Amino acid sequence: MSRTKARAALLQELEAAMRRSSAQGVLYGQTVANVAGIANSDLECMDILYLEGRVTAGRLAEVTGLTTGAITGVIDRLEKAGLVRRERDEKDRRKVFISVVPETAMKIGQLYVPMQQAMEKVFGAYSDEELRLLLRFANEGYKGVLAATEALKGLLDTPPEKRPALKLKKLRP
Amino acid sequence: MSRTKARAALLQELEAAMRRSSAQGVLYGQTVANVAGIANSDLECMDILYLEGRVTAGRLAEVTGLTTGAITGVIDRLEKAGLVRRERDEKDRRKVFISVVPETAMKIGQLYVPMQQAMEKVFGAYSDEELRLLLRFANEGYKGVLAATEALKGLLDTPPEKRPALKLKKLRP
DNA sequence: ATATATATCTTAGTCACTAAGAGATTTAGC
DNA sequence: GCTAAATCTCTTAGTGACTAAGATATATAT
Numbered sequence: 382m383s384r385t386k387a388r389a390a391l392l393q394e395l396e397a398a399m400r401r402s403s404a405q406g407v408l409y410g411q412t413v414a415n416v417a418g419i420a421n422s423d424l425e426c427m428d429i430l431y432l433e434g435r436v437t438a439g440r441l442a443e444v445t446g447l448t449t450g451a452i453t454g455v456i457d458r459l460e461k462a463g464l465v466r467r468e469r470d471e472k473d474r475r476k477v478f479i480s481v482v483p484e485t486a487m488k489i490g491q492l493y494v495p496m497q498q499a500m501e502k503v504f505g506a507y508s509d510e511e512l513r514l515l516l517r518f519a520n521e522g523y524k525g526v527l528a529a530t531e532a533l534k535g536l537l538d539t540p541p542e543k544r545p546a547l548k549l550k551k552l553r554p
Numbered sequence: 555m556s557r558t559k560a561r562a563a564l565l566q567e568l569e570a571a572m573r574r575s576s577a578q579g580v581l582y583g584q585t586v587a588n589v590a591g592i593a594n595s596d597l598e599c600m601d602i603l604y605l606e607g608r609v610t611a612g613r614l615a616e617v618t619g620l621t622t623g624a625i626t627g628v629i630d631r632l633e634k635a636g637l638v639r640r641e642r643d644e645k646d647r648r649k650v651f652i653s654v655v656p657e658t659a660m661k662i663g664q665l666y667v668p669m670q671q672a673m674e675k676v677f678g679a680y681s682d683e684e685l686r687l688l689l690r691f692a693n694e695g696y697k698g699v700l701a702a703t704e705a706l707k708g709l710l711d712t713p714p715e716k717r718p719a720l721k722l723k724k725l726r727p
Numbered sequence: 728a729t730a731t732a733t734a735t736c737t738t739a740g741t742c743a744c745t746a747a748g749a750g751a752t753t754t755a756g757c
Numbered sequence: 758g759c760t761a762a763a764t765c766t767c768t769t770a771g772t773g774a775c776t777a778a779g780a781t782a783t784a785t786a787t
Contacts, residue, residue: 398692405699475734495705499698523575525672532668648765
């Protein structure tokens with residue numbers, strides 16, 4: 382087998398493996414939501430809140446791609462579950478800040494423990510240098526996928542004759 | 555900074571980077587579904603059909619975790635869009651095989667081109683040996699996440715006093 | 728002071744989903 | 758063979774999260 386052919390096979394295998402593991406990652410998240418008894422988007426918002434801290438309802442809509450109406454529903458449910466609190470901004474009383482209730486949200490966090498342990502075990506088998514390679518790849522991969530997403534959205538704005546004949550749907554602006 | 559502390563920081567950064575790129579991957583998929591004008595689960599089923607070839611409706615339910623009733627809806631929509639065909643098994647007339655219509659499904663495939671190009675570009679910067687490391691990691695990561703998912707589901711079956719106090723919901727059996 | 732902009736919420740309607748069970752066919756037990 | 762149980766898909770009724778559009782409240786600009 383030629384050198385380049387070996388590489389092509391490697392690339393293909395790599396793509397399949399990444400796809401598989403990525404799909405399983407999504408499934409883990411769905412299982413967390415299921416076990417916690419909350420909707421998928423609700424969990425996504427908890428995630429954002431965890432990463433960004435205190436954010437406004439509008440920001441959640443922006444990041445998740447949901448409408449503000451949908452976000453109202455998300456927050457209602459999370460608030461009822463005691464996972465977050467609404468806090469009106471005293472400076473600008475139109476705004477509503479959402480913040481997690483740490484004591485309750487912690488319980489959700491615990492559902493990620495199996496995942497963290499699994500990852501610790503996997504990472505444990507790699508040297509620092511190897512981990513740096515993985516980190517570089519993860520960062521570059523992120524940028525690549527981000528660019529690809531933009532490119533794909535861009536298809537919608539290209540003249541219709543120039544794109545694959547498909548029933549195309551407008552994305553939310 | 556101590557050696558182990560450097561590693562801990564590296565691990566944390568790595569986790570964040572993987573999470574970010576994984577999330578963006580999910581977003582790419584959603585965008586594909588959006589642009590194609592089909593539901594997310596519909597696209598997931600197209601994916602499975604692409605990977606496994608001709609499969610039964612029941613198999614789709616199994617793999618996606620949806621009920622058979624939901625799968626009936628998925629197939630109805632995909633069939634109406636001309637993306638798949640229903641074919642009754644002549645050996646066992648209860649079964650319905652679903653197969654993609656290549657000419658139409660190709661158009662969906664094209665929506666993955668931006669992603670493939672982006673990945674080619676990223677992978678291009680790595681040697682064969684580095685790619686093999688990435689492959690090893692992807693495979694081990696998959697196994698790890700799979701195990702974590704099972705462990706998490708397992709929490710549901712452990713005696714209630716022994717698990718985090720959470721409103722737990724039964725998963726579909 | 729009035730108009731315009733911004734941030735969240737409300738309402739009505741839609742769509743994919745589940746649970747339960749019906750219909751059609753196959754397999755097993757006698 | 759014949760009946761009973763099992764298997765596979767589909768149907769039905771009801772639920773819940775979503776969007777679109779506009780209402781409400783507050784802030785900013787002219």
